[in-house]
Amino acid sequence: xxxxxxxxxxxxxxxxxxxxxxxxxxxxxxxxxxxxxxxxxxxxxxxxxxxxxxxxxxxxxxxxxxxxxxxxxxxxxxxxxxxxxxxxxxxxxxxxxxxxxxxxxxxxxxxxxxxxx
Amino acid sequence: xxxxxxxxxxxxxxxxxxxxxxxxxxxxxxxxxxxxxxxxxxxxxxxxxxxxxxxxxxxxxxxxxxxxxxxxxxxxxxxxxxxxxxxxxxxxxxxxxxxxxxxxxxxxx
Numbered sequence: 046x047x048x049x050x051x052x053x054x055x056x057x058x059x060x061x062x063x064x065x066x067x068x069x070x071x072x073x074x075x076x077x078x079x080x081x082x083x084x085x086x087x088x089x090x091x092x093x094x095x096x097x098x099x100x101x102x103x104x105x106x107x108x109x110x111x112x113x114x115x116x117x118x119x120x121x122x123x124x125x126x127x128x129x130x131x132x133x134x135x136x137x138x139x140x141x142x143x144x145x146x147x148x149x150x151x152x153x154x155x156x157x158x159x160x161x162x
Numbered sequence: 163x164x165x166x167x168x169x170x171x172x173x174x175x176x177x178x179x180x181x182x183x184x185x186x187x188x189x190x191x192x193x194x195x196x197x198x199x200x201x202x203x204x205x206x207x208x209x210x211x212x213x214x215x216x217x218x219x220x221x222x223x224x225x226x227x228x229x230x231x232x233x234x235x236x237x238x239x240x241x242x243x244x245x246x247x248x249x250x251x252x253x254x255x256x257x258x259x260x261x262x263x264x265x266x267x268x269x270x271x
Contacts, residue, residue, distance in 0.1 A: 078258075080258075080260070089249065089262055089263070089264045089265045090198075090206065090249055090251070090262040090265075091262070092259070092260040092261065092262070095257075095258045095260075104257045104258055104259065106259070140205060140206075145196075145251065145253055145258070145260050146194065146196075146211075146253035146258075147211055147212065147253075148208075148211050148212075148215070148217060148218075150196065150208045150211070151208075152205040152206055152207075153205065154204075154205050155205055
């Protein structure tokens with residue numbers, strides 16, 4: 046069974062940083078692209094970043110470009126999101142997803158990032 | 163960026179009846195469209211991919227249709243557990259700048 050478990054969220058001051066992690070199990074991690082998707086409180090879903098299966102192709106939403114860095118460690122079956130220069134509008138639940146196309150998507154339960162002074 | 167627009171924002175339907183949700187893309191996405199169900203406090207759950215294919219384990223009362231820019235999710239014989247928020251999402255373009263609709267809240271009438 047596919048399992049994705051995010052961690053690393055928490056309360057952080059504006060301008061601060063966090064590193065989110067996602068531990069994957071139940072599938073061949075190195076064979077799938079991965080994404081981060083976020084959801085602000087009471088709002089809809091927003092795609093944040095994509096990384097290819099090998100890690101050599103990366104894309105970001107314009108809203109986070111230059112502040113967020115996605116990475117993965119296929120040996121550890123793990124996905125990461127380094128988030129810097131945090132703003133109030135970054136407050137959201139951050140979901141790790143396996144792919145976002147075809148029949149492959151799976152989602153973790155999310156980790157909450159709250160940006161507040 | 164491909165903009166996805168869902169309608170209506172809120173849909174009130176009685177249990178046992180049919181619900182029809184719409185999703186429109188600002189440009190053609192072929193059949194590269196998914197539907198998700200999200201219940202309060204939970205992660206989204208994939209219902210439909212490739213516009214009309216039910217994901218594993220999804221009941222047959224859920225069906226998707228459409229191509230190009232117009233898509234529909236139909237839920238027949240609504241059950242109590244179906245009342246939730248539904249999102250459409252396109253995955254047609256490259257680079258993969260995936261976009262979601264703003265959601266339709268399906269509530270009990």
